[in-house]
Amino acid sequence: MDHGKKKNAPLRTAGLLANKCTRRSFLKGVSIAAAAGSAGLVTGGCGSVASSEEAKLKWQEFFKKNYRLMTQEEKNATVERLERLAKLQRGLDIQMSNQAPINNVLYGYAFNVTRCKGYMDCVAACVKENNLDRRTKTQYIRIFELDPGKLDPTSGDGKYFHEVPVQDKFYMGVQCFHCENAPCIRACPTKATWREPDGIVVVDYDWCIGCRYCLAACPYWGRRFNWGNPVVPKEEINTKQHYLGNRMRWKGVMEKCTFCIQRTRQGKLPACADACPTGSRVFGNLLDPDSEIRFVLQNKKVFRFKEDLNTDPKFWYFMD
């Protein structure tokens, strides 16, 4: 390991790209699996050829553009580099997509406050799907347990740990609401976060400088910062990734719910909606008049959280 690090020394700028520690955490994962021999093979075995290739890829990654300014060729090239880097650094075969938004699609989400029983299967599915940091137990979704008559998560308990459902309590889930008029996007000094044409608010992790102004600006606490390098055991990493979605993050960048962009752009439900055992989560295309989400918006009594802030979220609550 030391030997490899010394070889990297002349290309220090590339090495600074924060990947050193992901390699370390990878090594940790491997040692947990007690596969010391294979670790030697993966890191030491390939020798200087692999490390110089890695350094070159990191160098190219460092000087790439903001995702929105890339041509399709450049997008393909960076995805290819990232796949190769995952192989070199973690020994992982990932498939990273840069699939563009589908025409005539605007995603919307509705949450049934009556039905949710607080099982948190959505949270577990989200953590797994989106490669969320296991060390700090990052969650995009939070479920708040509320008393009757208080339809406001800020008055609820977001840390409950007991058997659910509890008599006379009800549950409300919050996550990024993908606002049309998003304060976080306005705040970002480098345009590293934006709203895609299908309504998903995304972060270009490579472009984010980690100032955390977006986090301060969000009235829904929808964003999470990587205070250290996220840790996901190698065997638990979801290898089906999207550039703007669940690819591995690293220290010093912001992340958030992306409506599972890697799934939804392929026509699947987000992991949370898929996992919900009570059917409280409705997701779909707001532009499709026959979609379930449109039915909910037209026929149920819906409301949105902190509507007075004029953020225009694409996330509604409703009751049966």
Next chain:
Amino acid sequence: MTTEPKKGHVAFVSDCIRWFLAGGLVFKIYLATLLIVMGVGVYAYGRQFQEGLMITGMSDIISWGLYISNFTFFVGVAAAAVMLILPAYVYKDKDFHAVVIIGEGVAVGALVMCLLFITVDMGGPIKLWHMIPGIGLFNWPSSILTWDVLVLSGYLALNGLVPLYILYSYYHEREPVGWKYQPFVFLSIFWAIAIHMVTAFLYQGLPARPFWDNPLLGPRFLASAFAAGPAVIMMVFIAIKEKTNFPIDTNIFFKLKRIIVVAAVINLVMLFSELFKEFYTFTHHSLAAQYLYFGLEGHDSLVPWIWTAIALNVLGTLLFAFDPTKCNPRYLMVAAISLFTGIWIEKGFGLIIPGFVPSPMGEVVDYTPSSLEILITLGVLATGMLVVTLLIKPALVILLRYTERHPEQEKVGS
């Protein structure tokens, strides 16, 4: 110390460095202390760079801490140089004119600290080039943070270059040409207001944070800055008066004191107005103020700090307002330290931390800066002090030398 005039850039720079380093044992110890504190800061920052901001006390709920608190406060100190520039250049006040360059030096030091605090707060400091227009993407005019970058760097340039030109002219035994620098002086007056208003807008423009979303924030920033900033400058003046042979007229202390009193009283009036609004009709939006002043749900780590700050604020204001010693330097030093510390606490973490508590989801946590975070902060402060010393010491020599050679000049620069 040779006093034979030399010419050229090289001589200017080498003389400045020589004058900066010249000094007795006490000065050497002072310099060494600063360098040690900076060195420790660099080490601590190295740890943060390696491991990420997890080595600080910040969290997803309180996501800005000591760094941004100090940044906010020192923007005010930088802006306060205008309290010398305005009377010196606009009202042609001769007392202020003699010392205005010291004020500008303090401003430059404060700005260096601001920029360093911002940099150490970044998650990806090596990606800062993403902000440079042209090679990066600058989200202007939408993001107030980009406005802040513009006004801070502009103000740094104005406060660095104008004194540099004046000193360079004096060094070469020339009277500075008015039209060459005065337009920039007037510009810097507006710019000083701008840096502090824009920094306030950074917070004021966030409806997500009711504690900050308050139209009084900007004006209150100015009032507190024009009290705390001149207090810092007064401390520097007292140090110069005591430790060097540079003459500082007692009149300056009188005038500075008057400025501080007016600003400090306005600041206290605004504080009272804020307290009235928060606590007369206690609403959901007053929870942050409740957390700050009285504690919330058993979390009260800021309570002793804010009451200390208010006590020091009132004490400092009273000491300046009723000065029985008629500007005794020791007395003024006590008053200045009291007011400075009070505003530093109140406008530093007394302003930033409660903005995050309770979180938008109603959660209450406490924030305690980690020791590494404190060491990094001290390192930045030491760097700022070094910059101020580096700028002011040669400036004083040049000013003094010029006045001695040109006794026909009643006061430097007049």
